[in-house]
Amino acid sequence: MSKKPVVVYGASGYTGQLTCEFLRHYQIPFIAAGRNRERLEEAMKRVPGIETADYELAVVEHDVGALTKLFAGAKVVCNVVGPFLLYGETVVQAALEAGCHYLDTTGEQAFMLDMRDKYSAEFAKRGLYFGPCTAYQNAVMDIACHACAEHEDIDTIEAVTIPAVTPTVGSAHTLVQMARAKEYFLENGQLTAWPPAYSAELTAPFTTRTVLGIPGAGLAPPLWFTSHPRIRNLKALCAFGNRQLAEQIIGINKLYHNELAKLPEEEQVKALAKIADGVQNGMPPRENPLTARNWDTATGSGLTGRVQYTIYSHSGYQQTGLLQAFVASCLLRMTTPPTGFQSPSQAFGYKNVLATLERFGYAKMVKEI
Missing domain, CATH: 3.40.50.720 (NAD(P)-binding Rossmann-like Domain)
Structure with a gap:
């Protein structure tokens, strides 16, 4: 006890x-x-x-x-x-x-x-x-989404998180194992599945570069707003500051759907765990606030208005x-x-x-x- x-x-x-x-x-x-x-x-x-x-x-x-x-x-x-x-x-x-x-x-x-x-x-x-x-990766984005939702003319939110992060062992295994599950966005008040291995090019705030946004990184806001009386549409994507990591996750998702999904569930889990060990098998260093900078942006729109909130932060873990x-x-x-x-x-x-x-x-x- x-x-x-x-x-x-x-x-x-x-x-x-x-x-x-x-x-x-x-x-x-x-x-x-x-x-x-x-x-x-x-x-x-x-x-x-x-x-x-x-x-x-x-x-x-x-x-x-x-x-x-x-x-x-x-x-x-x-x-x-x-x-x-x-x-x-x-x-x-x-x-x-x-x-x-x-x-x-x-x-x-x-x-x-x-x-x-x-x-x-x-x-x-x-x-x-x-x-x-x-x-971090859900609660901070959720703050920006709730700020948008306070505006009474808003019924649609598009949210993006851009974390500068080196995944921990647990996070790497989570990212990889999530290939087995569907990811959802909110459309007309209903949870709708993203296509497998979906990605989109997004603009990083106040930079000249684009980043690769994916839904397969554990993004909860669409679930929190399923019963909201006004917000009917909510899409959330994660675009890692490390583009190579996003491309790696997309590749793992494609591999899963093309090959591993045919295996028994226990073998799927083992195969993905082995892949995850190759993504990260050691403890990352403590985050440096001068380099571990994140952006979380939510853009709300409606028939008569538009609003955007961005949260600038560092050291997500x-x-x-x-x-x-x-x-x-x-x-x-x-x-x-x-x-x-x-x-x-x-x-x-x-x-x-x-x-x-x-x-x-x-x-x-x-x-x-």
Whole structure:
């Protein structure tokens, strides 16, 4: 049973370490959990200021019973173990059984839709928040989309995220495994599947170059707006600052649909995992704000108007750690926390999420039109 209010599951990974770092900033006691004590110990040594944090280590197996036992007594579970299509449901089940709010860093639409349909009502019934996408690549784009949606003449949004990022091992495996799943945009109020291996040339803000936009990078905003009373159309694409990475992901998607999709599912997963190891098999360096610069733009349009918001930011993985800690802090402090399946912007207000990123110096949103 947990004696701390927050459990970080996957704390030995790159994103897990950053989540622990920002929980330390918020002075929130936590348990750093994973499957290997040696890796957990080494990871915590790399967390700045860890000597002032109130934390414990916990070694746990990846099954519902063991995780439920660990989570019992905690209030919030921060799950950073991906790909979530492969590993996420076990943690969702355990958090629900233990009576914990659940956060993760996914943007995998197939996983989100499945978990929403299976568990959202039960989380809400028990007064618990079910918050996937508490991470840079979805939460920041979602801020800009919600800013557009505030304008009453807007019914259509096109959003683009351009992260300057070196993927972690987990992110690389997520990007590759998502070749097996459909990606959706919102059209006339309905989720509509993108064509396999779709891509589009896009203009990067304030540059003379174009970037390659793809839907297969975990983009959740179309899902959050499926029940919006006015926003009927929403397309979201990711255009990595590293064009070679985007081309590599497109090539993997084509390979999957042309060859690997014919294999049994277990063999598909193994084949894609082997490919992912070639994309990234080590921990990337800590982000440098002078080079790890991101753009997230949402353009809203309607019959009588048009508006565009751009969020200029840096260090996306650090933003993810901050967002995890911020949402955990909100859930611990609120007397009536949000419940059920919601994005951070829906649950806590997009202005509050943006203000947190601004306060820590990570982001600034500008109204361009």
